[in-house]
Ligand code: B12
Ligand code: SF4
């Protein structure tokens with residue numbers, strides 16, 4: 001049980017000893033949610049998703065690409081009663097992850113870009129444990145709950161818009177006038193009836209900056225996103241080969257994409273999150289792209305322990321690194337790419353060969369140069385290529401030292 005929860009229950013009159021009004025229960029819930037790190041916490045009645053029709057059209061057009069879980073959960077996503085029969089309310093929670101500034105170290109072209117949401121620890125684990133606290137809190141008042149963050153069969157943005165957590169931006173991002181777009185959503189479906197909040201007005205106006213900023217044209221019209229073109233989908237969800245035509249448009253992005261978020265003027269008001277777990281990890285700050293290519297499976301797991309990046313495994317991550325190098329790399333990256341072209345994982349090898357071709361044609365390097373001189377195949381590992389494993393070791397050694405010091 002969290003310290004926050006204990007404090008709240010000590011203050012509260014037990015529900016079975018003393019009836020409290022729905023309004024009072026909601027007030028206590030909101031302050032408890034705030035205390036454990038959520039902001040805002042709002043409520044909507046548990047009804048059919050207002051844009052279920054648009055969601056079904058999106059599936060019908062194949063806008064979800066290979067995300068078959070979206071189809072499997074179709075009925076439940078449209079009707080939350082199918083998720084928790086008898087649910088009366090949906091508590092919508094938001095958690096700010098804005099870190100301020102830019103990812104530390106190096107120039108973006110040399111190091112690759114990772115979407116903000118993945119700079120630090122995995123939000124699923126962190127938020128799920130806080131949702132367990134909310135569940136525990138509501139159980140005290142006789143509620144039965146189902147809690148979700150991202151992975152559940154719920155159209156999260158639809159219910160969040162109903163609760164007034166924000167409005168549906170043209171980028172499809174939910175926008176909150178105080179937080180901008182840099183926040184995660186989570187929902188608690190509950191059998192308790194709580195007073196609903198009001199939706200907020202759409203404040204996009206005539207702006208279309210997100211649509212113009214999208215490098216791949218994935219936002220095909222306001223509120224419509226073709227995931228098959230979205231860099232976030234291509235670098236995270238897609239398991240196989242990245243379509244050739246889209247590779248050059250990915251630029252130096254190696255995990256996710258923030259362009260339509262960064263372009264949104266509502267992010268001018270974003271405040272830095274009070275949750276430090278989302279801060280960028282020192283292990284990956286300023287790592288030259290080519291150095292990632294020397295990671296073994298074990299080193300990859302260590303480097304991205306508790307990070308959202310671990311999900312795509314070494315094969316997916318190195319595939320993305322090859323694409324980024326193909327777009328922004330130069331002749332100094334060829335040696336590392338030649339080694340990756342011989343990787344036992346065919347997905348990595350294929351993307352590395354593509355990257356080599358891109359660099360050669362961009363810099364006018366003849367394919368015979370490396371072969372004749374042996375400069376490329378036999379090139380020693382660059383000094384930097386040793387730094388990733390060393391960084392990992394240093395980090396965990398430091399971690400270990402710090403932990404043992406604090407436990408003294
Ligand atoms: C599948 C998915 C993806 C896919 C598809 C995204 C998409 N737009 O559909 C991909 C992999 C591309 C993706 C990318 C990202 N995702 Co995502 N994703 C999801 C997931 C699992 C489902 C989304 C979904 O249902 N899509 C189906 C389409 C039809 O729904 P939708 O795009 O949300 O559209 C809604 C509105 O646009 C509205 N609508 C439709 N038509 C119309 C018309 C009008 C006029 C209006 C007003 C509204 C409207 O209704 C739809 C249903 O609610 C949710 C979690 C969840 N369970 O909901 C997270 C989620 C949406 N993702 C999230 C994040 C953070 C991201 C990224 C920023 C990550 C990154 N940096 O790389 C990008 C942002 C890309 C973008 N512009 O959306 C957050 C968004 C938080 C927020 N503030 O909005 C969520 C909610 C996860 C979470 N729990 O925090 N994601
Ligand atoms: S996340 Fe990137 S690729 Fe996807 S819609 Fe937004 S700007 Fe386009």
Ligand code: SF4
Nearest residue numbers: 169170204207210264
């Ligand atoms: S960039 Fe403009 S149109 Fe796009 S979501 Fe933000 S305010 Fe709306």
